[in-house]
Amino acid sequence: xxxxxxxxxxxxxxxRVTGLALVFYIMLHIWVISSLQLGPKxxxxxxxxxxxxxxxxxxxxxxxxxxxHSLNGIRLVMIDFFGATExxxxxxxxxxxxxxxxxxxxxxxxISHALHDLGNGVSFFPF
Amino acid sequence: xxxxxxGTGSGGSTAWIFQRxxxxxxxxxxxLHYLFLHFLNDGNVTFNEVAGRLSTPLWKTIDxxxxxxxxxxxxxGVIMNIHDYIQRPGFRMTLIGLTWFVFIVLxxxxxxxxxxxxxx
Numbered sequence: 001x002x003x004x005x006x007x008x009x010x011x012x013x014x015x016r017v018t019g020l021a022l023v024f025y026i027m028l029h030i031w032v033i034s035s036l037q038l039g040p041k042x043x044x045x046x047x048x049x050x051x052x053x054x055x056x057x058x059x060x061x062x063x064x065x066x067x068x069h070s071l072n073g074i075r076l077v078m079i080d081f082f083g084a085t086e087x088x089x090x091x092x093x094x095x096x097x098x099x100x101x102x103x104x105x106x107x108x109x110x111i112s113h114a115l116h117d118l119g120n121g122v123s124f125f126p127f
Numbered sequence: 128x129x130x131x132x133x134g135t136g137s138g139g140s141t142a143w144i145f146q147r148x149x150x151x152x153x154x155x156x157x158x159l160h161y162l163f164l165h166f167l168n169d170g171n172v173t174f175n176e177v178a179g180r181l182s183t184p185l186w187k188t189i190d191x192x193x194x195x196x197x198x199x200x201x202x203x204g205v206i207m208n209i210h211d212y213i214q215r216p217g218f219r220m221t222l223i224g225l226t227w228f229v230f231i232v233l234x235x236x237x238x239x240x241x242x243x244x245x246x247x
Contacts, residue, residue: 016208019204020204020205020208022201023201023204023205026197026201026233027229027233030194030233030236030237030240031233031236033237033240034236034237034239034240036174036177036240036244037239037240037243037244039174040174040175043174043177044173044174047171047172047173051171066157066161070153070154070157073150073154074154076147076150077147077150077151080147081147
């Protein structure tokens with residue numbers, strides 16, 4: 001296969017890459033949250049582990065994947081069901097602008113939370 | 128059995144439309160998920176907060192819908208990758224079977240967590 005790095009192909013490749021990252025994340029997420037079945041102590045120990053600054057920084061990457069995959073997914077539905085094929089490039093840039101703002105906004109909140117924890121002596125690694 | 132054509136009966140149109148439908152369902156539910164679990168709270172999810180939500184049938188319904196849509200969307204997404212990159216029919220079929228197996232186990236795990244939840 002020959003890759004043409006224009007908007008449509010780049011959007012498709014990034015959709016695939018973020019999709020696979022989200023699949024990997026959701027497997028861990030379901031497993032981590034299943035510790036609810038072991039009671040409050042076990043659950044909060046697990047949540048304590050995964051709320052270490054290391055994971056909070058990684059979650060900024062997760063937010064990127066969620067925002068990109070969601071917004072590009074909206075674009076796919078607009079193309080497939082609402083005849084937006086001819087305008088797909090401008091729709092891409094409009095949605096990505098919204099996405100960039102949302103990511104910087106949400107990501108900065110998450111980073112400041114992690115920095116706050118680090119300032120309070122929480123160790124970067126959970127182990 | 129002809130392995131080369133295995134699983135191509137519908138030509139993928141059912142999978143295609145369901146990938147869009149589940150995608151739209153996830154769009155709504157993931158927004159609620161982020162809003163209520165990560166934005167309208169201090170950033171730490173506690174057992175008591177979860178217990179409060181899971182004691183209402185509405186949140187149980189939202190979570191089960193969210194989980195099920197994501198499981199389907201993930202299976203289909205992984206299968207699309209397998210179709211694109213794995214050429215050997217037997218290996219392809221094995222990986223597709225494995226994908227279904229892993230995600231059904233995850234679905235049961237998630238469903239059990241939501242339905243069997245006891246507030247202690």
